[in-house]
Amino acid sequence: MGDDDTDQNATGFNANMTNLIINYLPQSLTDDEFFQLFASVGDVTSARIIRDKKTSYSFGYGFVNYGNPNDAAQAIEQLNGQLLQSKTIKVAYSQPSGFQTKNINLYVSGLPADASEERLQDHFSPFGTITQCRVIRDKNTGLCQGFGFVLFANRDEAGEAIKGLDGSLFPGTLTNNISVKFAKTEQKGPPNSYLNKASHMPYSFNTLGSSMVGRGGGPMRGHSFRGRFSPMTSARGTFSNPTTAAEGMCQNLNQSVSGDNGSNGTIVFVYGIGPHTNEDQLWDLFKSFGNIMRINVIWDHNKGLGKGYGFVTYSTHTEALFAVHSMKNVSFQGRQLQVSIKT
């Protein structure tokens, strides 16, 4: 049924729901046959097979616009999957003409560990129509890793959101001043977008003005390694019970342990690890002080080297303090580590 398509497109990808793209057209299909086929469903305002300008050779796809969204929905239901000569045609909603896919996707960092898509959306919605909101979470803990994405319907709204919200305080927090900028990498098309499926799309597609089309099959930038995340309880030396040891130390240091509710963890900033230390090594360095929830070595992806620092997130403030006091000024690979609670 067309209900799925309707729902999918009701989220902002095709606001008027009257524009269709038809793929896998037979080479010999004439413009008139194309028009008649779709006119049999409803009132067609335009129908066009995309052809080579010089040779008129069909690229195998076309557009149909209806005056009424119900007709468009009906066309999808009736004609998608239709056998036409030797081809099974695909009928789906298209992006609106002039649909912008550049500079609509925002990268938001500085989010708290308990950030949610809903809070993110609430914060950004005054600036326009939000197509998609994502909070990136650690797959083990489910906690926000401190960043997320907000996909706007158009670039003007996205630009206004940057102006209005970069540096703003994330609601519900006292100290999370978020950073808002355009995402580095393009948001891929929506799920089931024809862009993901069409096998013989032209190299450019002026009616879309879309950067998603060109080089769609190009190589993805390789991800650098990701830190392991295995619940380890290993102990080094005499610290067979890190939590107890940490609490003992905290008492000695007259530090409060009242923050240990186990909810968000405490982040330790580690400087001086040099350009070659990876997350596994950082883990090994810091594993004996408590339960590590997350490890991150900051990487210069252009140089292929570490920036010399990283972050270790412990379950509790106590463990973090224990790590700080244990590792500060420790020498590692010829450098003196500088370790502190992240500010």
Next chain:
DNA sequence: TAAGATT
């Protein structure tokens, strides 16, 4: 030699 992260 100092505070990130890019679905």
